[in-house]
Amino acid sequence: EVQLVQSGAEVKKPGESLQISCRASGYSFTTYWIGWVRQMPGKGLEWMGIIYPGDSDTRYSPSFQGQVTISADKSITTAYLRWSSLKSSDTAMYYCARRGSGWYEDYWGQGTLVTVSS
Amino acid sequence: QSALTQPASVSGSPGQSITISCTGTSSDVGGYKYVSWYQQHPGKAPKLLIYDVTNRPSGVPHRFSGSKSGNTASLTISGLQAEDEADYYCTSFITSSALEVFGGGTKLTVL
Numbered sequence: 053e054v055q056l057v058q059s060g061a062e063v064k065k066p067g068e069s070l071q072i073s074c075r076a077s078g079y080s081f082t083t084y085w086i087g088w089v090r091q092m093p094g095k096g097l098e099w100m101g102i103i104y105p106g107d108s109d110t111r112y113s114p115s116f117q118g119q120v121t122i123s124a125d126k127s128i129t130t131a132y133l134r135w136s137s138l139k140s141s142d143t144a145m146y147y148c149a150r151r152g153s154g155w156y157e158d159y160w161g162q163g164t165l166v167t168v169s170s
Numbered sequence: 171q172s173a174l175t176q177p178a179s180v181s182g183s184p185g186q187s188i189t190i191s192c193t194g195t196s197s198d199v200g201g202y203k204y205v206s207w208y209q210q211h212p213g214k215a216p217k218l219l220i221y222d223v224t225n226r227p228s229g230v231p232h233r234f235s236g237s238k239s240g241n242t243a244s245l246t247i248s249g250l251q252a253e254d255e256a257d258y259y260c261t262s263f264i265t266s267s268a269l270e271v272f273g274g275g276t277k278l279t280v281l
Binding site: 089096097098099101102111113147149152154155156157158160161162163 | 173202204208218227259272273
């Protein structure tokens with residue numbers, strides 16, 4: 053069974069760094085892309101970027117380029133989303149999702165709520 | 171890249187059919203057969219409903235169907251049920267970044 057299990061909710065202060073994770077199981081981790089999606093409170097879904105764990109090829113949506121870093125560790129089948137300096141506007145729910153055999157996401161994590169407040 | 175355009179809300183009564191549109195450009199919706207649709211209930215992760223414009227993953231009821239004409243894709247839900255009340259999002263592949271872009275989302279209310 054394919055599963056994506058995300059790390060727990062985080063409460064941080066502006067300027068702090070943060071890394072959240074998405075642990076994959078039930079499939080070949082290195083042969084499917086994994087992406088990250090942001091959902092701000094009461095708002096829609098936004099694509100942040102995507103990584104191919106097999107060779108770490110990473111693509112970012114223009115709005116998120118330089119704002120976050122996406123990485124993956126093949127040895128523990130886990131993808132990461134990292135901020136070096138959080139802003140209050142980063143407060144949102146973040147989902148990881150596996151890209152299926154085409155241009156669609158067939159499995160999703162449960163979401164990680166990130167709250168940034170002074 | 172700009173988000174795809176969806177109506178903010180639609181509504182229908184149980185048993186009726188509704189259609190949600192998703193309008194893009196020739197660089198995304200109109201240029202490829204890579205439109206997908208997701209359902210999101212409050213507090214839950216999105217769920218894939220339709221991929222490659224018309225295909226349903228196993229387990230998705232047949233009353234959910236997808237289509238496309240020109241730069242506009244559509245999701246039709248026939249025989250509306252109370253549990254269909256949710257937010258619906260379309261996505262499309264975009265050539266400029268080899269990524270995808272979401273529509274703004276549509277809130278479906280079952281009256």
